[in-house]
Amino acid sequence: MMRKYFIMGILMCIFGLASGGRATAQTEGLLGEYYGTVNMTELRATRIDSQVFFDWQNGSPLSGLGMDYFSICWTGFVTPVESGIYTFYLTSDDGVRLWLDETMVVNQWKGQSPTEYSASLTLEAGQPCPIRIDYYENTGGAVIKLEWEGPGQTRSAIAAEYLTPGAGIGDRLLYWHRNPHNLHYYKMIGPMTWAAGKAQAEAMGGYLTTINDAAEGQWLAELFRPVSDAAFIGANDIAEEGTWVWDQTGETFWNGLADGTPVPGFYTNWNSGEPNDSSDEDVATIYLTSGLWNDLNVARERYCIVESDIGQLNYDGPSPARTTLQLEDAYEVTVTPRQPVGTVQYQWYKDDTPIPGGTLAKLIVFQVSYEDAGLYTCQITDETPATVRTRAAELIVVKKLPALSVTGLACLATLLAVTAAMRKRA
Ligand SMILES: [Ca+2]
Ligand SMILES: [Ca+2]
Ligand SMILES: [Ca+2]
Ligand SMILES: [Ca+2]
DSSP: OGGGEEEEOOOOOOOOOOTTOOOOGGGOSEEEEEESSTTSOSEEEEEEESOOEEEEETSOSSTTSOSSSEEEEEEEEEOOSSOEEEEEEEEEESOEEEEETTEEEEEEOSOOSSEEEEEEEEEOTTOOEEEEEEEEEOSSOEEEEEEEEETTEEEEEOOGGGEEEOOOOOOTTTSOEEOTTTOOEEEEEEEEOHHHHHHHHHHTTOEEOOOOSHHHHHHHHHHHTTTOSEEEEEEEOSSSTTEEEETTTOOEEEESSTTOEEOTTOOOOBOTTOOOOTTSOOEEEEETTTOOEEEEOTTOOEEEEEEESSOOOEEEEEESSEEEEETTOOEEEEEEEESOOSOOEEEEEETTEEOTTOOSSEEEESSOOGGGOEEEEEEEEOSSSOEEEOOOEEEEEEOOOOOOOHHHHHHHHHHHHHHHHHHHHO
16 A cells, blocks of 8 residues: 555745845746635636736636626735835725735725725835735626836836735635734624524634624624625524623623613623524624624525634645546646645545555545545645644546547448448348
8 A cells, every 4th residue: 555655745935035125036926816706705716926017808717707796805015225205006896905014004995997096105215114005896897907006106006116915815715814913713604593603613623703892803804795795603592582692702791682781891882782682583693894793594604704813824736626537547636725834744644544655735546446536635734733634535446448449440340331331120
Protein backbone atom coordinates (compact mmCIF):
# COMPACT_ATOMS: atom_id res chain seq x y z
CA MET A 1 0.00 0.00 0.00
CA MET A 2 2.68 2.44 1.13
CA ARG A 3 4.66 2.13 -2.10
CA LYS A 4 1.72 3.06 -4.21
CA TYR A 5 1.14 6.54 -2.86
CA PHE A 6 3.60 9.03 -4.11
CA ILE A 7 3.08 12.22 -2.30
CA MET A 8 4.13 15.52 -3.61
CA GLY A 9 4.20 18.78 -1.79
CA ILE A 10 3.05 21.96 -3.36
CA LEU A 11 5.93 24.30 -3.80
CA MET A 12 5.11 27.24 -1.67
CA CYS A 13 6.68 30.23 -3.29
CA ILE A 14 7.11 32.79 -0.62
CA PHE A 15 7.71 36.25 -1.92
CA GLY A 16 9.14 37.61 1.29
CA LEU A 17 8.96 41.27 2.06
CA ALA A 18 12.06 42.68 3.68
CA SER A 19 10.83 44.35 6.84
CA GLY A 20 9.30 47.64 5.80
CA GLY A 21 10.41 46.99 2.21
CA ARG A 22 8.41 47.11 -1.01
CA ALA A 23 6.69 44.19 -2.59
CA THR A 24 8.56 42.30 -5.27
CA ALA A 25 7.39 42.63 -8.85
CA GLN A 26 5.48 39.33 -8.78
CA THR A 27 3.15 40.47 -6.04
CA GLU A 28 2.30 43.99 -7.15
CA GLY A 29 -1.40 44.74 -7.39
CA LEU A 30 -4.42 43.78 -5.31
CA LEU A 31 -5.94 40.34 -4.78
CA GLY A 32 -9.28 40.18 -6.61
CA GLU A 33 -11.86 37.58 -5.51
CA TYR A 34 -14.54 37.11 -8.18
CA TYR A 35 -17.96 35.85 -7.09
CA GLY A 36 -20.82 34.42 -9.15
CA THR A 37 -23.51 36.34 -7.22
CA VAL A 38 -24.11 39.97 -6.23
CA ASN A 39 -23.84 38.83 -2.59
CA MET A 40 -20.12 37.97 -2.59
CA THR A 41 -20.84 34.27 -2.38
CA GLU A 42 -19.89 31.44 -4.78
CA LEU A 43 -16.24 32.32 -5.20
CA ARG A 44 -15.38 31.53 -8.83
CA ALA A 45 -11.83 32.82 -9.27
CA THR A 46 -9.05 34.77 -7.64
CA ARG A 47 -6.30 36.69 -9.39
CA ILE A 48 -3.90 39.56 -8.84
CA ASP A 49 -5.13 42.70 -10.57
CA SER A 50 -2.27 45.14 -11.19
CA GLN A 51 -4.78 48.01 -11.03
CA VAL A 52 -8.45 48.41 -10.24
CA PHE A 53 -9.40 50.40 -13.28
CA PHE A 54 -12.03 48.55 -15.31
CA ASP A 55 -14.82 49.37 -17.71
CA TRP A 56 -16.32 46.05 -18.80
CA GLN A 57 -19.29 47.79 -20.43
CA ASN A 58 -21.78 44.96 -21.08
CA GLY A 59 -19.13 42.26 -20.92
CA SER A 60 -17.74 39.89 -18.29
CA PRO A 61 -14.52 40.43 -16.25
CA LEU A 62 -13.32 36.87 -16.82
CA SER A 63 -14.47 33.55 -18.21
CA GLY A 64 -16.54 31.64 -15.70
CA LEU A 65 -18.39 34.79 -14.70
CA GLY A 66 -21.53 36.13 -16.35
CA MET A 67 -21.98 39.58 -17.85
CA ASP A 68 -24.33 40.53 -15.00
CA TYR A 69 -24.97 39.67 -11.36
CA PHE A 70 -21.40 39.23 -10.10
CA SER A 71 -19.35 40.79 -7.33
CA ILE A 72 -15.67 41.29 -6.59
CA CYS A 73 -13.62 41.97 -3.48
CA TRP A 74 -10.14 43.50 -3.77
CA THR A 75 -7.87 43.38 -0.73
CA GLY A 76 -4.32 44.50 -0.12
CA PHE A 77 -2.17 47.42 0.86
CA VAL A 78 -1.31 50.78 -0.66
CA THR A 79 2.14 52.17 0.14
CA PRO A 80 2.98 55.79 -0.79
CA VAL A 81 6.51 57.06 -1.30
CA GLU A 82 5.72 60.48 0.20
CA SER A 83 3.89 61.31 3.42
CA GLY A 84 0.82 63.51 3.26
CA ILE A 85 -2.90 63.67 2.65
CA TYR A 86 -4.14 61.43 -0.15
CA THR A 87 -7.59 61.48 -1.74
CA PHE A 88 -8.97 58.20 -3.09
CA TYR A 89 -11.56 58.33 -5.87
CA LEU A 90 -13.88 55.45 -6.74
CA THR A 91 -16.10 55.46 -9.81
CA SER A 92 -18.59 52.61 -9.73
CA ASP A 93 -21.48 51.02 -11.61
CA ASP A 94 -23.09 49.41 -9.62
CA GLY A 95 -22.56 49.12 -5.83
CA VAL A 96 -19.32 49.80 -4.01
CA ARG A 97 -17.76 50.00 -0.55
CA LEU A 98 -14.27 51.16 0.35
CA TRP A 99 -12.23 50.50 3.49
CA LEU A 100 -9.03 52.43 4.19
CA ASP A 101 -6.94 51.46 7.21
CA GLU A 102 -9.71 49.04 8.32
CA THR A 103 -12.35 51.81 8.36
CA MET A 104 -15.27 51.86 5.95
CA VAL A 105 -15.18 55.25 4.22
CA VAL A 106 -17.53 54.65 1.26
CA ASN A 107 -20.75 52.64 1.63
CA GLN A 108 -22.81 52.82 -1.57
CA TRP A 109 -24.07 49.25 -1.96
CA LYS A 110 -26.81 49.98 -4.50
CA GLY A 111 -27.65 49.94 -8.20
CA GLN A 112 -26.31 53.05 -9.92
CA SER A 113 -24.90 54.39 -13.17
CA PRO A 114 -21.18 55.31 -12.96
CA THR A 115 -20.89 57.53 -9.87
CA GLU A 116 -17.80 59.04 -8.26
CA TYR A 117 -17.08 58.85 -4.52
CA SER A 118 -14.01 60.04 -2.66
CA ALA A 119 -12.34 59.87 0.75
CA SER A 120 -9.15 61.43 2.10
CA LEU A 121 -6.58 60.00 4.46
CA THR A 122 -3.12 60.88 5.77
CA LEU A 123 -0.57 58.28 4.71
CA GLU A 124 3.03 57.83 5.80
CA ALA A 125 5.83 57.23 3.34
CA GLY A 126 6.75 53.55 3.10
CA GLN A 127 3.95 52.45 5.46
CA PRO A 128 1.52 49.95 3.90
CA CYS A 129 -2.09 51.02 4.51
CA PRO A 130 -4.76 48.28 4.32
CA ILE A 131 -7.29 48.81 1.53
CA ARG A 132 -10.38 46.82 0.58
CA ILE A 133 -12.97 47.40 -2.13
CA ASP A 134 -16.26 45.51 -2.40
CA TYR A 135 -18.00 45.87 -5.75
CA TYR A 136 -21.03 44.36 -7.42
CA GLU A 137 -22.54 44.54 -10.89
CA ASN A 138 -26.27 44.14 -11.36
CA THR A 139 -27.11 44.63 -15.06
CA GLY A 140 -26.08 46.86 -17.96
CA GLY A 141 -22.72 48.62 -17.87
CA ALA A 142 -20.06 47.59 -15.35
CA VAL A 143 -17.42 50.08 -14.19
CA ILE A 144 -15.04 50.14 -11.23
CA LYS A 145 -12.12 52.58 -11.11
CA LEU A 146 -9.80 53.36 -8.22
CA GLU A 147 -7.67 56.51 -8.41
CA TRP A 148 -5.72 58.66 -6.00
CA GLU A 149 -4.00 61.99 -5.75
CA GLY A 150 -1.58 63.28 -3.13
CA PRO A 151 1.86 64.82 -2.60
CA GLY A 152 3.65 64.84 -5.98
CA GLN A 153 0.89 62.61 -7.36
CA THR A 154 -1.65 63.96 -9.84
CA ARG A 155 -4.98 62.19 -10.00
CA SER A 156 -4.50 58.82 -11.69
CA ALA A 157 -5.20 55.12 -11.32
CA ILE A 158 -3.14 53.67 -8.46
CA ALA A 159 -0.26 51.96 -10.24
CA ALA A 160 0.75 48.38 -9.40
CA GLU A 161 4.04 49.49 -7.86
CA TYR A 162 2.14 51.09 -4.93
CA LEU A 163 -0.05 48.04 -4.32
CA THR A 164 0.53 44.74 -2.47
CA PRO A 165 -2.06 41.92 -2.52
CA GLY A 166 -3.97 41.01 0.63
CA ALA A 167 -5.32 37.71 1.86
CA GLY A 168 -8.89 38.18 0.65
CA ILE A 169 -12.13 37.58 2.51
CA GLY A 170 -13.20 34.28 0.98
CA ASP A 171 -16.72 33.08 0.41
CA ARG A 172 -19.06 34.26 3.17
CA LEU A 173 -20.99 31.02 2.89
CA LEU A 174 -17.93 28.75 2.82
CA TYR A 175 -15.31 30.44 4.97
CA TRP A 176 -14.72 31.32 8.59
CA HIS A 177 -14.10 35.02 9.15
CA ARG A 178 -11.83 36.15 11.97
CA ASN A 179 -12.97 39.17 13.94
CA PRO A 180 -9.81 41.22 14.62
CA HIS A 181 -11.39 42.73 17.76
CA ASN A 182 -12.12 39.57 19.77
CA LEU A 183 -10.23 36.98 17.65
CA HIS A 184 -13.33 34.81 17.39
CA TYR A 185 -14.28 33.11 14.11
CA TYR A 186 -17.67 33.47 12.41
CA LYS A 187 -19.40 31.63 9.63
CA MET A 188 -22.82 31.95 8.05
CA ILE A 189 -24.84 28.82 7.31
CA GLY A 190 -28.38 28.14 6.11
CA PRO A 191 -31.03 29.19 5.51
CA MET A 192 -32.49 26.76 8.04
CA THR A 193 -34.44 26.72 11.29
CA TRP A 194 -32.84 28.09 14.46
CA ALA A 195 -32.71 24.55 15.92
CA ALA A 196 -30.99 23.14 12.84
CA GLY A 197 -28.53 26.04 12.92
CA LYS A 198 -27.78 25.37 16.60
CA ALA A 199 -27.09 21.69 15.88
CA GLN A 200 -24.77 22.48 12.96
CA ALA A 201 -22.97 25.18 14.93
CA GLU A 202 -22.25 22.74 17.74
CA ALA A 203 -21.08 20.09 15.27
CA MET A 204 -18.54 22.66 14.00
CA GLY A 205 -17.24 23.36 17.50
CA GLY A 206 -19.12 26.66 17.81
CA TYR A 207 -22.49 28.08 18.82
CA LEU A 208 -25.13 30.41 17.44
CA THR A 209 -23.49 33.78 18.04
CA THR A 210 -23.67 35.63 21.34
CA ILE A 211 -23.54 39.34 20.60
CA ASN A 212 -21.60 40.74 23.53
CA ASP A 213 -21.34 44.38 22.51
CA ALA A 214 -22.18 46.93 19.82
CA ALA A 215 -18.81 46.46 18.10
CA GLU A 216 -19.44 42.74 17.58
CA GLY A 217 -22.97 43.36 16.27
CA GLN A 218 -21.77 46.05 13.89
CA TRP A 219 -18.89 43.94 12.60
CA LEU A 220 -21.27 41.03 11.92
CA ALA A 221 -23.78 43.27 10.18
CA GLU A 222 -21.09 44.69 7.86
CA LEU A 223 -19.63 41.28 7.13
CA PHE A 224 -22.84 39.44 6.31
CA ARG A 225 -25.02 42.28 4.99
CA PRO A 226 -24.37 41.32 1.36
CA VAL A 227 -25.74 37.82 1.93
CA SER A 228 -29.07 38.53 3.60
CA ASP A 229 -31.28 41.03 5.42
CA ALA A 230 -31.41 39.03 8.63
CA ALA A 231 -29.85 36.03 10.40
CA PHE A 232 -30.49 33.96 13.51
CA ILE A 233 -28.38 34.64 16.61
CA GLY A 234 -28.15 32.62 19.83
CA ALA A 235 -30.77 34.64 21.75
CA ASN A 236 -33.95 32.74 22.63
CA ASP A 237 -36.77 32.43 25.17
CA ILE A 238 -37.62 28.81 24.30
CA ALA A 239 -37.27 27.42 27.84
CA GLU A 240 -39.37 30.10 29.54
CA GLU A 241 -41.51 32.69 27.78
CA GLY A 242 -40.13 36.17 28.36
CA THR A 243 -36.80 34.99 29.80
CA TRP A 244 -34.26 35.70 27.07
CA VAL A 245 -31.01 33.74 27.29
CA TRP A 246 -27.89 33.33 25.15
CA ASP A 247 -27.71 29.75 23.93
CA GLN A 248 -23.91 29.55 24.36
CA THR A 249 -23.95 30.08 28.14
CA GLY A 250 -27.61 29.86 29.13
CA GLU A 251 -27.25 33.26 30.83
CA THR A 252 -30.35 35.46 30.97
CA PHE A 253 -29.83 38.89 29.39
CA TRP A 254 -33.41 40.24 29.05
CA ASN A 255 -36.70 39.82 30.88
CA GLY A 256 -40.10 40.52 29.34
CA LEU A 257 -41.35 41.91 26.06
CA ALA A 258 -40.37 45.21 24.39
CA ASP A 259 -41.11 47.05 27.62
CA GLY A 260 -38.97 44.57 29.58
CA THR A 261 -35.61 45.10 31.25
CA PRO A 262 -32.04 44.12 30.39
CA VAL A 263 -30.01 42.17 32.92
CA PRO A 264 -27.25 44.54 34.12
CA GLY A 265 -23.94 43.92 32.36
CA PHE A 266 -25.51 42.53 29.17
CA TYR A 267 -25.70 44.27 25.83
CA THR A 268 -29.07 44.38 24.03
CA ASN A 269 -30.11 45.94 20.75
CA TRP A 270 -33.80 45.13 20.19
CA ASN A 271 -35.60 46.88 17.35
CA SER A 272 -38.31 49.23 18.61
CA GLY A 273 -41.39 47.23 19.65
CA GLU A 274 -39.38 43.98 19.95
CA PRO A 275 -39.41 41.40 21.33
CA ASN A 276 -43.17 41.18 20.82
CA ASP A 277 -43.78 37.38 20.80
CA SER A 278 -46.15 38.01 17.89
CA SER A 279 -48.02 34.70 17.31
CA ASP A 280 -45.39 32.95 19.48
CA GLU A 281 -41.81 34.02 18.75
CA ASP A 282 -38.99 32.47 20.76
CA VAL A 283 -35.79 32.88 18.74
CA ALA A 284 -34.00 36.06 17.69
CA THR A 285 -32.56 37.43 14.47
CA ILE A 286 -30.22 40.33 13.81
CA TYR A 287 -31.19 42.67 10.98
CA LEU A 288 -27.96 42.89 9.00
CA THR A 289 -28.99 46.25 7.56
CA SER A 290 -29.12 47.94 10.97
CA GLY A 291 -27.77 45.52 13.58
CA LEU A 292 -31.12 45.61 15.45
CA TRP A 293 -32.75 42.44 16.84
CA ASN A 294 -36.19 40.88 16.41
CA ASP A 295 -37.89 37.77 17.81
CA LEU A 296 -39.23 35.25 15.29
CA ASN A 297 -41.15 31.97 15.26
CA VAL A 298 -39.03 28.82 15.66
CA ALA A 299 -40.48 27.31 12.47
CA ARG A 300 -39.05 30.09 10.30
CA GLU A 301 -35.90 29.54 8.23
CA ARG A 302 -33.11 32.08 8.10
CA TYR A 303 -29.35 32.20 7.68
CA CYS A 304 -27.61 31.46 10.99
CA ILE A 305 -24.43 33.07 12.34
CA VAL A 306 -22.04 30.59 13.95
CA GLU A 307 -19.41 31.91 16.36
CA SER A 308 -16.35 29.92 17.39
CA ASP A 309 -13.84 30.74 20.14
CA ILE A 310 -11.46 28.11 18.81
CA GLY A 311 -9.37 28.55 15.68
CA GLN A 312 -11.00 27.49 12.41
CA LEU A 313 -9.34 26.73 9.10
CA ASN A 314 -10.52 27.69 5.65
CA TYR A 315 -9.55 25.66 2.63
CA ASP A 316 -10.25 25.22 -1.05
CA GLY A 317 -10.81 21.79 -2.56
CA PRO A 318 -10.31 18.94 -2.56
CA SER A 319 -9.83 19.52 -6.25
CA PRO A 320 -11.07 17.96 -8.44
CA ALA A 321 -14.25 17.16 -6.51
CA ARG A 322 -15.12 14.16 -8.69
CA THR A 323 -12.89 12.14 -10.97
CA THR A 324 -13.58 9.19 -13.23
CA LEU A 325 -10.49 7.22 -14.21
CA GLN A 326 -9.80 4.06 -16.12
CA LEU A 327 -7.87 1.27 -14.40
CA GLU A 328 -4.15 2.07 -14.09
CA ASP A 329 -4.57 5.82 -14.66
CA ALA A 330 -2.97 8.15 -12.11
CA TYR A 331 -5.12 10.01 -9.59
CA GLU A 332 -4.16 13.41 -8.24
CA VAL A 333 -6.15 15.40 -5.69
CA THR A 334 -5.19 18.60 -3.87
CA VAL A 335 -6.36 20.67 -0.91
CA THR A 336 -5.35 24.31 -0.42
CA PRO A 337 -5.63 25.87 3.04
CA ARG A 338 -6.29 29.60 3.05
CA GLN A 339 -4.35 31.81 5.45
CA PRO A 340 -3.22 29.03 7.78
CA VAL A 341 -1.11 30.03 10.79
CA GLY A 342 2.39 28.53 10.94
CA THR A 343 3.26 25.05 9.74
CA VAL A 344 0.43 23.06 8.18
CA GLN A 345 0.04 19.31 8.58
CA TYR A 346 -1.98 17.04 6.30
CA GLN A 347 -3.39 13.56 6.63
CA TRP A 348 -5.36 12.09 3.74
CA TYR A 349 -8.09 9.53 4.32
CA LYS A 350 -9.78 7.11 1.97
CA ASP A 351 -13.27 6.16 3.15
CA ASP A 352 -12.29 7.37 6.64
CA THR A 353 -9.12 5.26 6.83
CA PRO A 354 -5.81 7.15 7.07
CA ILE A 355 -3.59 6.70 4.03
CA PRO A 356 -0.03 5.85 5.11
CA GLY A 357 2.31 8.53 3.84
CA GLY A 358 -0.58 10.71 2.63
CA THR A 359 0.72 13.70 4.51
CA LEU A 360 1.11 16.52 2.00
CA ALA A 361 -1.27 18.91 0.27
CA LYS A 362 -1.29 16.85 -2.92
CA LEU A 363 -2.05 13.15 -2.97
CA ILE A 364 -1.05 11.08 -5.98
CA VAL A 365 -2.11 7.50 -6.54
CA PHE A 366 -0.28 5.94 -9.46
CA GLN A 367 -2.12 3.25 -11.44
CA VAL A 368 -5.49 3.15 -9.71
CA SER A 369 -7.24 -0.17 -9.11
CA TYR A 370 -10.92 -0.81 -8.32
CA GLU A 371 -10.05 -0.75 -4.59
CA ASP A 372 -8.95 2.87 -4.93
CA ALA A 373 -12.45 4.03 -5.83
CA GLY A 374 -14.12 5.87 -2.97
CA LEU A 375 -14.22 9.10 -0.99
CA TYR A 376 -11.05 11.04 -0.21
CA THR A 377 -10.85 13.60 2.58
CA CYS A 378 -7.94 15.39 4.21
CA GLN A 379 -7.40 16.42 7.81
CA ILE A 380 -5.64 19.80 7.80
CA THR A 381 -4.07 21.21 10.97
CA ASP A 382 -2.21 24.47 11.56
CA GLU A 383 -0.49 26.00 14.59
CA THR A 384 -3.49 28.09 15.80
CA PRO A 385 -4.14 25.22 16.52
CA ALA A 386 -7.07 24.73 14.18
CA THR A 387 -8.01 21.53 12.49
CA VAL A 388 -10.55 20.57 9.86
CA ARG A 389 -11.54 17.46 7.95
CA THR A 390 -12.29 18.57 4.41
CA ARG A 391 -15.24 17.81 2.22
CA ALA A 392 -14.85 14.58 0.26
CA ALA A 393 -13.53 14.13 -3.27
CA GLU A 394 -14.90 11.13 -5.11
CA LEU A 395 -12.87 8.78 -7.26
CA ILE A 396 -14.66 6.46 -9.67
CA VAL A 397 -12.66 3.74 -11.41
CA VAL A 398 -13.92 2.13 -14.62
CA LYS A 399 -12.67 -0.66 -16.86
CA LYS A 400 -9.82 0.14 -19.16
CA LEU A 401 -11.26 0.57 -22.66
CA PRO A 402 -9.21 -1.07 -25.40
CA ALA A 403 -8.07 1.40 -28.04
CA LEU A 404 -10.02 0.65 -31.20
CA SER A 405 -7.65 -0.14 -34.04
CA VAL A 406 -8.32 0.87 -37.64
CA THR A 407 -8.76 -2.80 -38.51
CA GLY A 408 -11.21 -3.20 -35.65
CA LEU A 409 -13.24 -0.23 -36.87
CA ALA A 410 -13.29 -1.60 -40.43
CA CYS A 411 -14.50 -5.01 -39.17
CA LEU A 412 -17.22 -3.32 -37.13
CA ALA A 413 -18.40 -1.29 -40.15
CA THR A 414 -18.50 -4.44 -42.32
CA LEU A 415 -20.44 -6.35 -39.68
CA LEU A 416 -23.00 -3.54 -39.37
CA ALA A 417 -23.42 -3.36 -43.16
CA VAL A 418 -23.94 -7.14 -43.44
CA THR A 419 -26.50 -7.12 -40.59
CA ALA A 420 -28.43 -4.28 -42.27
CA ALA A 421 -28.44 -6.11 -45.62
CA MET A 422 -29.72 -9.34 -44.01
CA ARG A 423 -32.52 -7.44 -42.22
CA LYS A 424 -33.60 -5.87 -45.51
CA ARG A 425 -33.80 -9.27 -47.21
CA ALA A 426 -35.78 -10.83 -44.34
CA1 LIG B 1 -24.58 48.04 -14.04
CA1 LIG C 1 -19.68 36.92 20.86
CA1 LIG D 1 -41.29 34.45 23.11
CA1 LIG E 1 -41.01 39.91 16.68
